[in-house]
Amino acid sequence: MFKKIGLFSLIVIVALVAVLAFNTLTNSPPETATSNFSSPEIDEMAAAKRLSQAVQLKTISVSKDGPIAADEFEKLHTLLNSFFPTVAAKLEKQIIGGHSLLYKWEGSDPSLPAAIFMGHMDVVPIEPGTEDRWEHPPFSGAIENGAVWGRGTLDDKLSVLALLEAAEFQLKAGLKPNRTLYFAFGHDEEVGGDNGAGNIAKLLESQGVKVAFTIDEGMVVVQGIMPGVEAPIAFIALAEKGYLTLELTATAKGGHSSIPPKETAVGKLSKAITALEANRMPAALRRPVTDMFDTLAPYMPTKLKAVISNRWLLEPVLVGQLGKGGATNAMVRTTTAATIINGGTKDNVLPTSAKATVNFRILPGNSIGDVVAHVNDTVNDPSVTVEIKQGNEPSRVSSHTSESYKQIAKTIGETLPDVIISPGLMLAGSDSKHYEKLAENNYRFIPMRFGPKDLSRVHGTNERIMIKNYAEIIKFYIRLLENTGT
Ligand SMILES: [Zn+2]
Structure with missing residues (x-):
């Protein structure tokens, strides 16, 4: 029995390696077309x-x-x-x-x-x-x-x-x-x-x-x-990509800072922003980024080419890697950027509210509704409200x-x-x-x-x-x- 499974696995692995290698090696750049173009003279x-x-x-x-x-x-x-x-x-x-x-x-x-x-x-x-x-x-x-x-x-x-x-x-x-x-x-x-x-x-x-x-x-x-x-x-x-600016407002009871509650409006707001930075929208490989990788794979170094040529199997690896970078992360994810924060007026006064502006760039395939739902779920605090200030869909x-x-x-x-x-x-x-x-x-x-x-x-x-x-x-x-x- 063991022997049979061993042999079977071996056949699968060999076949898999063959497919991966085939996909990688046959992925070559297209031939360039001939043209009758002659460059015009300009001043x-x-x-x-x-x-x-x-x-x-x-x-x-x-x-x-x-x-x-x-x-x-x-x-x-x-x-x-x-x-x-x-x-x-x-x-x-x-x-x-x-x-x-x-x-x-x-x-x-x-x-x-x-x-x-x-x-x-x-x-x-x-x-x-x-x-x-x-x-x-x-x-x-x-x-x-x-x-x-x-x-x-x-x-x-x-x-x-x-x-x-x-x-x-x-x-x-x-x-x-x-x-x-x-x-x-x-x-x-x-x-x-x-x-x-x-x-x-x-x-x-x-x-x-x-x-x-x-x-x-x-x-x-x-x-x-x-x-x-x-x-x-x-x-x-x-x-x-789409564009969305949300304003988060945390509210709390005001009063003197000598008898503060456990959490002020500033604390609540900070918590909400920290949560949003820690829980970004999920990464995904979608058109036109897939079109881009499919086109560029033949020109890439072998390791990368092997991964991209075999997206059917290795997509999670690729998405994980891309999601770590700066520009590459922006290609596979709706990005989250907290850009403005405001709250409080005096060092010994508890603020009744604090506000933050968060800007999202929405990946095609996500919508304004998806982002707002994600933000509400993530912040999960009834004393923090979320308002759309500006937005257009991808x-x-x-x-x-x-x-x-x-x-x-x-x-x-x-x-x-x-x-x-x-x-x-x-x-x-x-x-x-x-x-x-x-x-x-x-x-x-x-x-x-x-x-x-x-x-x-x-x-x-x-x-x-x-x-x-x-x-x-x-x-x-x-x-x-x-x-x-x-
Ligand atoms: Zn321009």
């Missing part, structure tokens, strides 16, 4: 100077209800008209929501669904006290050391300008798109995008416009971030087998031949969420090249784009208009 320095001038305008979004930099947006609109005269002459332009721009390039075949190329003109403010840390002042648009410096060179004036550079180029070259192409530039993305992108999407919906895809800011080309993969990776985000996950995804990937392959192309999940938010009902698919990608230190430039200090990279981005859009438009 890189002239384009850099145009971006520089746009960066000098302080189109800052402060808060949802805050003042709008109306004059600066007006100046930017005028600048764009003068920079791109063919666009101004030939495309139909509308101003939406006060300051957002929608350009329409009519296609020859009205039966084809349209494409929307997106960007936003507003920027975030400079954090007070960090002005001195900029190598070149944040609104100087300085052209130094092969780069354009300033707020908006990465997020996201560069894509507004680069898309218009591409449209101007292709209009002059006589491109005749079959499908209608829209260029949609919001003015309030950094504060939610309701007035800009929200109203543009509503307008197009009311007109019954059919849209195959949108392409917006989101993910980029990164190098030196994925363990064991040396080549730069272009991540096309198929989805973005986006749906777009297709990575659609014709439009293939065209975007093809364009990356042609214009940035050194990169690996992969689906991805955007951890922050974008205007794309407003276009979910309107378009079949929403993609989020700009071919900006990022090293490990460049991420902190976005919304941070020393934001800048290398001029060589900016030229690549313009060429990517020039080719994308051709590949997706005709």
Whole structure:
């Protein structure tokens, strides 16, 4: 009997090892397609100077209800008209929501669904006290050391300008798109995008416009971030995480601190936050992160490749590992971040309440309702209330087998031949969420090249784009208009 079980187990183990090895060894990168693409000639320095001038305008979004930099947006609109005269002459332009721009390039075949190329003109403010840390002042648009410096060179004036550079180029070259192409530039993305992108999407919906895809800011080309993969990776985000801000309020009896209860409002609140940090939402591997790992596995070192190629068996191991990291944890989990805490006014007075703000980024597959239920269960204290301050659900996950995804990937392959192309999940938010009902698919990608230190430039200090990279981005859009438009 024992012998039989032993033999049986041995056969199973041998078979298992064979399957694992087979899956690992046969997981190899796809072959690259041949292309007739020849890189267009553009005047890189002239384009850099145009971006520089746009960066000098302080189109800052402060808060949802805050003042709008109306004059600066007006100046930017005028600048764009003068920079791109063919666009101004030939495309139909509308101003939406006060300051957002929608350009329409009519296609020859009205039966084809349209494409929307997106960007936003507003920027975030400079954090007070960090002005001195900029190598070149944040609104100087300085052209130094092969780069354009300033707020908006990465997020996201560069894509507004680069898309218009591409449209101007292709209009002059006589491109005749079959499908209608829209260029949609919001003015309030950094504060939610309701007035800009929200109203543009509503307008197009009311007109019954059919849209195959949108392409917006989101993910980029990164190098030196994925363990064991040396080549730069272009991540096309198929989805973005949701956003939820909760306010926790602990209440207690007030009074003099000389006769305190066992637990004050501050103590209750602290306990609640500690509980939330210790009991995070469960980790899970879901699309589009699974799409990403499936795509990247062939390029990874053998150990990692073996685990990913055999997810059917080793998924719990993989999820456990990913859940430990910082950025990788954010890919497999709804994250929890306590960001503000307030309570008490005087050292000898018991506070009647204390408040904390906790920000969650919701993984596709979880919902606002799931998070609120998890928080209530975890805190489990009737004297601590939970209130939703702000929230939007995670986006749906777009297709990575659609014709439009293939065209975007093809364009990356042609214009940035050194990169690996992969689906991805955007951890922050974008205007794309407003276009979910309107378009079949929403993609989020700009071919900006990022090293490990460049991420902190976005919304941070020393934001800048290398001029060589900016030229690549313009060429990517020039080719994308051709590949997706005709
Ligand atoms: Zn942005």
